[in-house]
Every structure is written in structure tokens, then in C-alpha cells.
Amino acid sequence: MNEKIDSMDLKVISMESRMDTIDTKMDSIETKLSSVEDIQLAFGVEQREIRKEVGFYYGSLMKKLDENKTELSSEIKQVSNIQKMHQDVLEY
Numbered sequence: 001m002n003e004k005i006d007s008m009d010l011k012v013i014s015m016e017s018r019m020d021t022i023d024t025k026m027d028s029i030e031t032k033l034s035s036v037e038d039i040q041l042a043f044g045v046e047q048r049e050i051r052k053e054v055g056f057y058y059g060s061l062m063k064k065l066d067e068n069k070t071e072l073s074s075e076i077k078q079v080s081n082i083q084k085m086h087q088d089v090l091e092y
């Protein structure tokens with residue numbers, strides 16, 4: 001009977017040791033997970049900043065495109081008017 005009790009005690013000690021190992025590994029996993037979460041948060045902040053910059057540059061580009069379009073339209077009208085004047089002169 002004592003041998004069985006001693007054997008059970010050894011098994012309990014072995015299980016406690018395994019549980020301690022599992023707890024240590026779980027703590028390590030939680031630490032790594034926390035680190036990953038911190039990196040994800042930092043990445044999210046950086047991504048928001050990049051989106052703001054891209055939005056700003058896109059807006060600036062679209063504004064410049066509109067300005068160029070207006071300028072080109074004006075120049076085309078001017079060339080058209082000059083061409084019409086030349087045509088009128090040729091008709092005389």
C-alpha cells in the first residue's frame with residue numbers, strides 16, 4: 001500500500017512539474033502575443049498616417065489635374081479662335 005501511495009505521490013509531483021512547465025510556456029505565449037498586439041497597434045497607426053498622406057497627395061494631384069485641364073481648355077479655345085481668324089483672313 002505504501003508503495004502505491006509513493007508511486008501516486010511521484011505521479012502527482014510529475015504532474016505538478018508538467019503543469020509548471022505548461023504555465024511557463026503559457027506565460028511566454030502571452031508575452032509574445034502582447035508583443036504582437038503592440039506591433040499591430042503601431043502598424044495600424046502608421047497605416048493611418050500613410051492613408052492620410054496618400055489622401056493629401058491624391059487631392060493635390062486631382063486639384064493640379066483640374067487646373068491643367070482648365071488651362072488646356074483655355075489654350076484650345078485660344079488656338080481655335082486664332083484658327084478661325086486665320087480662316088476669316090483667308091476667306092477675304
